[in-house]
Amino acid sequence: MVGPQGFFGEGSLVGQSLRMGTATALDASTLFHVGKRTMLRALHAQPDLSEKFMASLLKRNIDLEEDLCDQLFNHSEKRLARVLLKLARLRDYEAQPDAMVPAMSHEILAEMVGTTRSRITHFMNKFRKMGLIEYNGQLKVRTELLTDVVLHD
Numbered sequence: 001m002v003g004p005q006g007f008f009g010e011g012s013l014v015g016q017s018l019r020m021g022t023a024t025a026l027d028a029s030t031l032f033h034v035g036k037r038t039m040l041r042a043l044h045a046q047p048d049l050s051e052k053f054m055a056s057l058l059k060r061n062i063d064l065e066e067d068l069c070d071q072l073f074n075h076s077e078k079r080l081a082r083v084l085l086k087l088a089r090l091r092d093y094e095a096q097p098d099a100m101v102p103a104m105s106h107e108i109l110a111e112m113v114g115t116t117r118s119r120i121t122h123f124m125n126k127f128r129k130m131g132l133i134e135y136n137g138q139l140k141v142r143t144e145l146l147t148d149v150v151l152h153d
Contacts, residue, residue: 001063001086001087002023005052006056007053007056007057008021008023009023010053010057012036013036013039013040024108026087026102026103026104027102070082071114076113076114076115076119076123077123077126078149078150079113079114079115080109080113080115080120080123080124080127081127081132081146081149081150082150083109083112083113084101084127084133084139084141084146085141085143085146085147085150087101087102087141088100088101088141088143088146089143097142097143097144098140098141098142098143099140099141099143100138100139100140100141101138101139101140101141103138103139105117106120106121106124109124127146130145130149131145132145132146132149133146
């Protein structure tokens with residue numbers, strides 16, 4: 001998940017010929033394409049950009065490690081809770097007690113979590129009954145309560 005002012009496609013900078021990931025916009029988005037040569041020149045010439053880019057790469061690496069551990073050691077209910085929390089924090093740097101999550105189908109959530117749509121529907125209904133999320137045209141995540149579920153299994 002890439003938030004505002006994030007980067008993706010960085011593998012091409014080091015000669016990665018096969019695309020290893022995809023990007024799907026969850027909201028209306030504006031993308032800015034930067035060619036390989038232009039980006040490499042900018043990284044060498046602009047220390048602030050280089051620093052932000054490096055921070056983005058390090059964060060992505062940490063996220064990948066966390067996702068791998070999550071996939072290996074946690075059940076799908078806990079993985080869904082973690083995905084919802086990530087989506088709730090995607091737009092803001094500080095967690096909000098109640099955060100709106102971009103509208104998406106249970107199929108998309110199932111792909112993100114690594115389970116089936118029916119399991120997502122089951123867990124989303126369970127989370128709603130527990131007061132962890134609310135459906136009112138949009139999905140509202142009660143971040144503090146859902147965080148407690150993730151931390152205290």
